[in-house]
Amino acid sequence: MAEVNPEVQEFMKSSIVTDYTKDIQQYNLGPLWEAIPTIMHKTPKPQAQAYLWSDELIKKKMAEAAQIFTPERGGERRAIYFQNPGLTYREPWGWGSTTQTIYAAVQMLLPGEKAPSHRHSQSALRFISEGSGAYTIVQGERIFMEEGDFLITPKNLWHGHAHLGTEPMYWMDALDIPTIYAIGGTFFEPYEDGLQQPDIPDNFSERRYRGGMVRPVGDDKFTVAPLANYKWDRTVEGIKGLMEFDPDPHHGYAVEYINPSTGKSANPTLGTRMQHLPHGFKTKALRHTHSTVYQVHKGSGHTVINGIRFDWKKGDYFVVPNWAWYEHSASEDSYLFSVNDLPIMNRFDLEQEQSFDENNGHQKITGEFKADFR
Numbered sequence: 552m553a554e555v556n557p558e559v560q561e562f563m564k565s566s567i568v569t570d571y572t573k574d575i576q577q578y579n580l581g582p583l584w585e586a587i588p589t590i591m592h593k594t595p596k597p598q599a600q601a602y603l604w605s606d607e608l609i610k611k612k613m614a615e616a617a618q619i620f621t622p623e624r625g626g627e628r629r630a631i632y633f634q635n636p637g638l639t640y641r642e643p644w645g646w647g648s649t650t651q652t653i654y655a656a657v658q659m660l661l662p663g664e665k666a667p668s669h670r671h672s673q674s675a676l677r678f679i680s681e682g683s684g685a686y687t688i689v690q691g692e693r694i695f696m697e698e699g700d701f702l703i704t705p706k707n708l709w710h711g712h713a714h715l716g717t718e719p720m721y722w723m724d725a726l727d728i729p730t731i732y733a734i735g736g737t738f739f740e741p742y743e744d745g746l747q748q749p750d751i752p753d754n755f756s757e758r759r760y761r762g763g764m765v766r767p768v769g770d771d772k773f774t775v776a777p778l779a780n781y782k783w784d785r786t787v788e789g790i791k792g793l794m795e796f797d798p799d800p801h802h803g804y805a806v807e808y809i810n811p812s813t814g815k816s817a818n819p820t821l822g823t824r825m826q827h828l829p830h831g832f833k834t835k836a837l838r839h840t841h842s843t844v845y846q847v848h849k850g851s852g853h854t855v856i857n858g859i860r861f862d863w864k865k866g867d868y869f870v871v872p873n874w875a876w877y878e879h880s881a882s883e884d885s886y887l888f889s890v891n892d893l894p895i896m897n898r899f900d901l902e903q904e905q906s907f908d909e910n911n912g913h914q915k916i917t918g919e920f921k922a923d924f925r
């Protein structure tokens with residue numbers, strides 16, 4: 552705001568003004584003269600906080616959930632979402648917000664279990680953290696999932712899951728639930744008949760895309776991504792190619808999952824990356840408009856977020872909010888999967904980025920993260 556002279560400041564604090572400010576609010580009217588610093592802050596001031604959920608906590612709570620209900624009996628999915636403590640104002644469950652735009656969760660499916668089909672206007676993705684032998688069936692295509700696979704479930708397609716294997720499966724879900732909620736675009740429909748049955752060959756899209764950088768003729772016309780499962784082996788091949796060269800100082804060896812029809816992000820509203828940080832590698836600090844949710848797929852290390860050190864290891868999840876300085880450091884060979892809202896920021900032409908120039912690109916560490924349970 553422009554400088555206000557002391558006389559004006561004094562006047563704005565007088566009862567003529569403050570009484571009036573109070574008065575209009577009873578008519579559901581708002582005083583911009585009071586609200587500007589809150590609703591139009593100078594740089595992004597996300598309500599989402601930097602936070603970390605540990606593998607132990609998630610496993611413990613999932614084991615408890617498994618004792619209590621199955622997906623078929625209990626609300627369609629056994630998924631527990633990461634409710635950011637800065638976004639809990641819609642009690643009692645918050646509003647499914649890990650950042651302001653991203654919902655992230657862990658889902659667990661036990662051998663023999665089924666999660667019935669449904670469809671909705673939110674776009675979904677999954678990253679498989681443990682196990683194999685389960686499939687998701689998306690619009691009649693059974694897609695078998697293995698550790699390290701990245702899958703998309705485009706909006707409005709029927710989808711359900713079933714587990715034909717022998718060990719529990721865990722995966723990360725991410726959806727644009729808070730974004731669709733905020734703009735009033737939510738539609739949801741259960742499938743009338745439990746789990747949809749297959750009507751096209753298993754793993755159809757992944758088999759059609761076996762060639763990688765060649766695509767079936769005609770597929771440039773797709774509006775939804777035509778590839779449903781991005782296999783781990785192929786992702787690692789992409790990263791190995793990068794490792795023949797110097798790492799990116801801010802990202803290490805990082806690739807993004809793209810829609811092979813358009814070259815844009817695999818999901819229209821959520822960006823997704825796999826990032827390899829070799830043992831001992833430290834990235835330089837960066838901040839940008841978009842927010843990110845990470846899953847530690849392999850390894851261990853820490854991330855400094857606005858001066859606070861977050862130690863992580865395999866199976867942990869953490870949030871880097873909008874416009875927060877962050878830098879990663881790997882103490883073992885590490886792989887971080889991440890989901891971001893960069894496609895949304897780009898669509899609105901809002902993305903800005905800055906690198907941290909002082910101290911050779913590294914923040915001063917002022918504290919360590921400790922989870923505070925409510």
Ligand code: GTQ
Nearest residue numbers: 628630656658710724726
């Ligand atoms: O597996 O279809 O975590 O529809 C949230 C919404 C998972 C799913 C979630 C969903 C799903």
